[in-house]
Amino acid sequence: MDIVAVRKDFPTLEHSIAYLDTTASSLTPLSVIEAMDEYYRTYRASVHRGLYSDAERATRAYEDARAKVATFIGASPTEVVFTAGATASSNMLTYALEHSRQWNEGDEIVTTVMEHHAALIPLQQLAKRQKLALRHVPLGPNNALDYDAAHSLIDARTTVVSVMLASNVLGSIQDVQRIARRAHEVGATVIVDATAAVGHLPVDVRALEADFLFFSGHKMCGPTGIGVLYGKEALLADLEPGFFGGGIVEDVTLTEATWTRGVERFEAGSQNVAGAIGLGAAVEYLTAIGLPEIHEHVRGLTAYAQHALSEVEGVQLFSAPPEHNVGVVSFTLEGVHPHDIAEIAGRNGVAIRAGHHCALPLHHALRVPATARASIYLYNTEEDIDRLVHSVKEVKELFGATTAI
Amino acid sequence: MTDIYQAHILDHAQHPRNKGTLANPDVSIKGRNPSCGDTLVLELSFLNGTITDVAFDGIGCAISQAAASILSERLRGMTTADAAKLQADDMYQLLGIPITDSREKCALLALRTLHDALGAETGAPKNV
Numbered sequence: 001m002d003i004v005a006v007r008k009d010f011p012t013l014e015h016s017i018a019y020l021d022t023t024a025s026s027l028t029p030l031s032v033i034e035a036m037d038e039y040y041r042t043y044r045a046s047v048h049r050g051l052y053s054d055a056e057r058a059t060r061a062y063e064d065a066r067a068k069v070a071t072f073i074g075a076s077p078t079e080v081v082f083t084a085g086a087t088a089s090s091n092m093l094t095y096a097l098e099h100s101r102q103w104n105e106g107d108e109i110v111t112t113v114m115e116h117h118a119a120l121i122p123l124q125q126l127a128k129r130q131k132l133a134l135r136h137v138p139l140g141p142n143n144a145l146d147y148d149a150a151h152s153l154i155d156a157r158t159t160v161v162s163v164m165l166a167s168n169v170l171g172s173i174q175d176v177q178r179i180a181r182r183a184h185e186v187g188a189t190v191i192v193d194a195t196a197a198v199g200h201l202p203v204d205v206r207a208l209e210a211d212f213l214f215f216s217g218h219k220m221c222g223p224t225g226i227g228v229l230y231g232k233e234a235l236l237a238d239l240e241p242g243f244f245g246g247g248i249v250e251d252v253t254l255t256e257a258t259w260t261r262g263v264e265r266f267e268a269g270s271q272n273v274a275g276a277i278g279l280g281a282a283v284e285y286l287t288a289i290g291l292p293e294i295h296e297h298v299r300g301l302t303a304y305a306q307h308a309l310s311e312v313e314g315v316q317l318f319s320a321p322p323e324h325n326v327g328v329v330s331f332t333l334e335g336v337h338p339h340d341i342a343e344i345a346g347r348n349g350v351a352i353r354a355g356h357h358c359a360l361p362l363h364h365a366l367r368v369p370a371t372a373r374a375s376i377y378l379y380n381t382e383e384d385i386d387r388l389v390h391s392v393k394e395v396k397e398l399f400g401a402t403t404a405i
Numbered sequence: 406m407t408d409i410y411q412a413h414i415l416d417h418a419q420h421p422r423n424k425g426t427l428a429n430p431d432v433s434i435k436g437r438n439p440s441c442g443d444t445l446v447l448e449l450s451f452l453n454g455t456i457t458d459v460a461f462d463g464i465g466c467a468i469s470q471a472a473a474s475i476l477s478e479r480l481r482g483m484t485t486a487d488a489a490k491l492q493a494d495d496m497y498q499l500l501g502i503p504i505t506d507s508r509e510k511c512a513l514l515a516l517r518t519l520h521d522a523l524g525a526e527t528g529a530p531k532n533v
């Protein structure tokens with residue numbers, strides 16, 4: 001991977017920011033911006049309805065984007081639903097499942113303590129409404145999931161199992177296939193939050209044995225406001241829509257409606273056409289560079305960052321080994337709140353994040369109120385990490401100086 | 406850029422005054438900063454409409470901790486009526502540093518919690 005060339009693709013980097021906040025949102029390469037710009041400038045139209053040439057071209061571009069995304073995750077285009085993002089996917093899926101099934105009091109949902117609120121809370125709410133028990137796989141040694149506990153938590157009462165592929169705090173990659181196999185043994189449906197993983201690792205829905213999987217475009221070089229919900233074709237066929245409105249109906253009377261077949265059933269209302277086109281361009285961009293190359297680059301910098309930060313006295317790392325990490329290095333500095341680290345880093349042009357990263361239960365399990373998080377992607381360099389480490393040392397000095405008073 | 410990490414802020418953050426709990430508070434109330442998960446418990450004792458004792462506990466960044474510490478010093482001996490009138494600008498003045506939008510919630514957590522506490526005690530409207 002030619003890092004100099006890659007960096008030229010990202011206009012934001014021109015103002016010499018050390019951008020280490022990709023897990024919140026990645027930067028956008030020119031090719032993605034240009035693809036959306038072209039749509040807005042030359043064939044701006046809604047999809048699936050117009051009979052004029054711009055509308056036909058827009059529809060083709062939208063469906064091309066779907067096909068690209070499908071190939072990218074090993075799915076078929078008939079299994080890829082465009083949404084507004086991971087949070088929208090997760091909520092819509094939960095509603096869709098709720099409307100589509102018979103729930104019995106005492107049925108169980110199994111998830112993990114490391115989930116992002118976007119995956120966790122819709123299931124909490126479903127459990128409350130339907131009086132289901134919500135169970136959580138705890139952390140085992142080295143903050144990995146406790147797979148033995150998962151095995152026994154998932155049993156005949158389990159109807160849904162939800163697990164994240166990569167943690168947005170620890171960077172760790174979960175053995176989703178192992179959990180999915182156990183879930184399928186007991187007939188449960190498997191939901192995978194792949195938001196922190198897609199764009200970092202080759203993701204193959206069949207290899208993972210996922211029934212449903214979701215992610216956002218904006219963390220993988222795509223634009224904001226677009227995401228994906230993958231569903232196994234046979235399961236989508238039996239699923240009620242999660243949102244209702246135009247574009248999803250076969251027939252409508254004053255009191256009833258029936259749904260179209262296929263993925264359109266889950267895309268009610270006018271769609272984010274530019275977003276989908278941008279996401280398609282992002283997939284092309286990442287594929288051209290190569291996910292294995294990206295992961296290798298990120299792995300190297302993750303190791304570099306972990307090493308450099310661990311040399312600073314008082315730093316505690318919460319970060320999976322680089323080989324099994326999507327480039328997330330969370331840490332604390334003794335005696336200093338992570339917000340103050342992020343603020344001082346920010347003044348030095350180093351973009352990191354501080355807080356609980358929408359994973360409060362995980363922070364409870366880790367026994368820290370908050371962490372500072374640096375996240376690494378294809379455009380980062382050792383210099384970015386050096387600037388971070390320099391800032392952490394500055395924080396230490398600033399706060400250390402008064403402790404001595 | 407004017408430094409927000411001035412000596413008095415760091416001093417209050419690292420050596421907070423009135424940090425802990427009261428034996429028999431008249432009111433004990435929890436405040437939260439939902440964007441970062443910071444929590445604060447503020448405890449007050451009253452006598453004849455005057456704040457006689459104050460303590461706070463919790464976890465937060467230097468700004469939120471310093472704000473709670475500085476505010477707690479200001480509150481002891483103040484009437485609840487005057488305390489209820491304290492505004493965001495008063496808090497900024499007490500802190501004596503420029504507060505940007507991204508740190509506003511940190512700077513005002515203690516004041517918001519105070520207003521909640523006084524609302525609980527006096528029924529006064531929350532005005533932050």
Ligand SMILES: Cc1ncc(COP(=O)(O)O)c(C=O)c1O
Pocket residue numbers: 023024085086087088116118119164166167168193194195196216358
């Ligand atoms: C693992 C994970 N899941 C879900 C989400 C939610 O994504 P979005 O905010 O794009 O809907 C995020 C992003 O914060 C994430 O990191």
